[in-house]
Amino acid sequence: MIFRDRAEAGRRLAEKLRSYAKRPDVLVLALPRGGVPVAYEVARALAAPLDVFLVRKLGFPGQEELAMGAIASGGARVLNTSLLRRLHVPPEAVEAVAAKELRELERREAAYRGSHAPPVVRGKTVILVDDGLATGASMHAAAAALRRQDPARIVVAVPVGAPSTCEDFGPIVDEVICAETPEPFTAVGQWYDDFSQTSDEEVRDLLERARTERPSTHPRERAARDLPDARDRKGATHF
Numbered sequence: 001m002i003f004r005d006r007a008e009a010g011r012r013l014a015e016k017l018r019s020y021a022k023r024p025d026v027l028v029l030a031l032p033r034g035g036v037p038v039a040y041e042v043a044r045a046l047a048a049p050l051d052v053f054l055v056r057k058l059g060f061p062g063q064e065e066l067a068m069g070a071i072a073s074g075g076a077r078v079l080n081t082s083l084l085r086r087l088h089v090p091p092e093a094v095e096a097v098a099a100k101e102l103r104e105l106e107r108r109e110a111a112y113r114g115s116h117a118p119p120v121v122r123g124k125t126v127i128l129v130d131d132g133l134a135t136g137a138s139m140h141a142a143a144a145a146l147r148r149q150d151p152a153r154i155v156v157a158v159p160v161g162a163p164s165t166c167e168d169f170g171p172i173v174d175e176v177i178c179a180e181t182p183e184p185f186t187a188v189g190q191w192y193d194d195f196s197q198t199s200d201e202e203v204r205d206l207l208e209r210a211r212t213e214r215p216s217t218h219p220r221e222r223a224a225r226d227l228p229d230a231r232d233r234k235g236a237t238h239f
Helices: 006-015 035-046 081-086 091-113 137-147 163-168 200-212 219-225
Strands: 026-030 050-052 055-060 063-072 077-079 125-129 153-160 175-180
Touching: 006 035, 006 153, 006 175, 026 035, 035 050, 035 125, 035 153, 035 200, 050 091, 050 200, 055 091, 055 137, 063 081, 063 091, 063 137, 077 137, 091 200, 125 137, 137 153, 163 175
Parallel strands: 026 050, 026 125, 125 153, 153 175
Antiparallel strands: 055 063, 063 077
């Protein structure tokens, strides 16, 4: 299965999420930037609000490619405590890196969201969407950070993912939906005809379109009513 682009992938993914249509507790959060076009189509089909959930890696000082943790929207942190102990990283070094990455995260959030407040996730069923799962590192950090904000349920949803990575998320979140799990799997982009980079402008445009399309008179609400209400998934991993 090869998707034409992220929009088509999002529409196909939405078919796997029918049980979440028309539910007032559902919130769709995209991992920018590539996850936003996918999540836009999902939110549109489910008649659900759309926003972004940003994650920034906390790189080890001097070896930035080595992650000692991550910081996410809302300031939630996930730290690799065993690595920090093993490498004797002082707390002040962690704080310095975290402060730097938090500033960048907040800058990006302001660029994407403008004057709009971040969504409240407490008590919500949150569908975390990206354009695919390879190693799953960013999604793992996002799910862990999101859990600290006390949502009722976390669903990880992607159009395509490495089979082993999709399986790994089973114990971490409440539900995993990988629409396609092809093998062999080397990279997310190989399953798209058009995998061009999503720009910041596209992210802002899609978020604004999602906000303006929210009234129930919009055709997407009617599209959501056409989706079967098959609420048969609970705590499962779906491939």
